[in-house]
Amino acid sequence: MKKKIILGLMLASTFALASCDLFSEGSSLTTQKTTDTATTKPSKTEDTTPSIPSTKKEMKYEVGVATIDSWTNSIGSSWVKIAVPVKNTGDVDIYLGDMSADIESSTGSLLKTISMINAYPDYIKPGETAYYYDETSASFDTTGIKVVPHVDIHKSSNEVIRYDISDVSITEDSLSGVKVMGRIENKTSKKGTLVYVAANLFDSNDKLICNCFTILDNDLNAFDKIGFTCSPFAYREVKPSDVARYEIYAYPTQFNIDFSF
Structure with a gap:
């Protein structure tokens, strides 16, 4: 009976020691795991978001x-x-x-x-x-x-509207020195009202000689083509041979709205 008690005490002691070793080992693994996780965590200051270019x-x-x-x-x-x-x-x-x-x-x-x-x-x-x-x-x-x-x-505040220009000629004018003639074509479905025609004339040095300007007497109907003639107001020194190139614009009257206030 005494041997059984001693044997039982020995077995209990062995089991207790084994249990301590298991918990001690498990605690060590958990600590190591925590340490590994901490060392592989990305730095808080690292920015991995891709940059997006400004569209303003x-x-x-x-x-x-x-x-x-x-x-x-x-x-x-x-x-x-x-x-x-x-x-x-x-x-x-x-x-x-x-x-x-x-x-x-x-x-x-x-x-x-x-x-x-x-x-x-x-x-x-x-x-x-x-x-x-x-x-x-x-x-x-x-x-x-x-x-x-x-x-x-x-x-x-408006979409820029321009009409096509064709059949341009620059000839001598007895009053203003030159006159510019051509045709305007409205290729849109909207009628143009108070249509401006502005011709900037340049010399061989690309310097602006003068501006020729007019406003059409009639509205420019949708898909219509109409002729124009314009001259400078008082500039008489220019001759057709002085004009090396020109820029002509035709556009309806538009009113700009300033939303900045």
Whole structure:
């Protein structure tokens, strides 16, 4: 009986020791597992999100060198013409509102102010260049004069509409020096009202000679084609042979809405 008790105590002791070894080993594996997980966890500062390029479009433009030229017409009146190029360097259409300008003497004295100067065309697409242009009489000495422009440019709230131009000819005109003729075709299903035609004429040095402008007497019906004639207002020195190239735009009257306020 005593042997059985001793044997039972020995077996119990062996079982207890085995149990301690198992829990001790299990605890060690759990700790190691936790350590392995911690060492392989990505750093919190690591950014694995792929970058997405910005899709925001910007309105940008460049105002070129403003030029002013003078001449005397056949009856002895003194005139000046102003030209200010504006290039759309952004990726949205822009609208060119009326410009004002100060004409200054060579010493900076104010000689004349001009307002309501139009741009041709008044809406331009990315990469295109428009010209603010005006001709005005000069009751002052034009030696060394310069022009200071004040432009008014906004993001377009309209889709740019242009009509096709064909059959263009540039011929001599007894009153204005040159005249530009051609045809406009409306290939859209919408009638064009108060249609503008603006022709910018350039010399062999790619300098703007003058602008020829007119407004059609009639609406331009859908899918219709109509002829036009336009001339500069008072510039007489230009001849057809002076024109190396031209840019002609035909477009309906549109009203830009400024949503920036």
